[in-house]
Amino acid sequence: MTDSTAPGTVEPSAPSDIRRLEEEGEIAADYLEELLDIADLDGDIDIDVDHGRAAVEIVAEAGSERALRKLVGTDGEVLDALQELTRLAVQTKTGERSRLMLDIAGFRAGRRAELAEVARAAIAEVRRSGQPVALEPMNPFERKVVHDVVAEAGLASDSEGVEPSRYVVVRQA
Template sequence: MTETSAAQAEETPDAVAEDDLLADDAEDIDGEDADDSDSDDQGAGGPRRASTDAELFAQSEIAADYIEGLLDILDMDGDIDELVSSGRPVVEVLGDRLDDLVGQRGATLEALQELTRLAIYRQTGSPSRLLLDIGSYRADRRKELATVARSAVEKAISTGEPIRLEPMSAFERKCVHDVVNASEGVRSESEGVEPSRRIVVHPSA
């Protein structure tokens, strides 16, 4: 990504903060950060046609083949499921001893997701919003973050003060935004520059 000043980065929505080729999750959905669905509708040539379910499933199959090849190279075992969920291709890898593919706080998983999206792009010529999960990390992390978000909501309401959370990835911020946006009496926004970008939960005025 081209270097920008801190001031510019503060104003850059996650949806366009990453190379469009990799179609970053861009999953923050407050006033500063556009939902990742927006990134699929924008491009250098204007709005892009939404992919059909068949096209999305084809992307998940490409991704599954790529991940299967990676597991073979690493001599690791895993059951791979490909599907389409909420309008995006999804690949889930389940098995034992997959922690190394997840990494600390999902860092390796995020990198593998981007590489897999690139593999899809090379075959289809189109950016992908593929969601990759390994060892149910994302599902488990969503539950943890829901607890964090609910606690922040309670504190913001009880104290009347903004609650700043620790820096999170785009995926993690999306999980928190979803919980806050479903709660009454609070709102959320993101502040800071990657990789220190974080959510602030504000009590509603």
């Protein structure tokens, strides 16, 4: 019997894992729908499973983008807090810790694109100079995005410092 999985290939999650993540998304959606009702805000909720996590997004309905931005905050700090509250709501129902990701009105998607550009600039500088490049402090979501882009480019990165001032250092592999 031979193993048909190539080295480094990630096998799909078991159906029970997918069902559990979908259940997390449904619980989160119910919680967020109640929140939107209480705050008298309009938005649709999309549920997905992405990179082994439940992913929930509140999508702005036509004309409600500005109102939903209040749930993001200036630099995403309100979004981060809502994500933690949503994770706690899921944990309360399931009894298990959730790694659910929440996005509102495309904020995280836009931020992911910005951070990919920051990472690419750091990668170019490391390749040019051969010296490590330290980036500005970032939250865990932001650091994860940078680490993923750096790894994809074949370089190495580490997180250093202490929250809330943890930052990524990009270096040669």
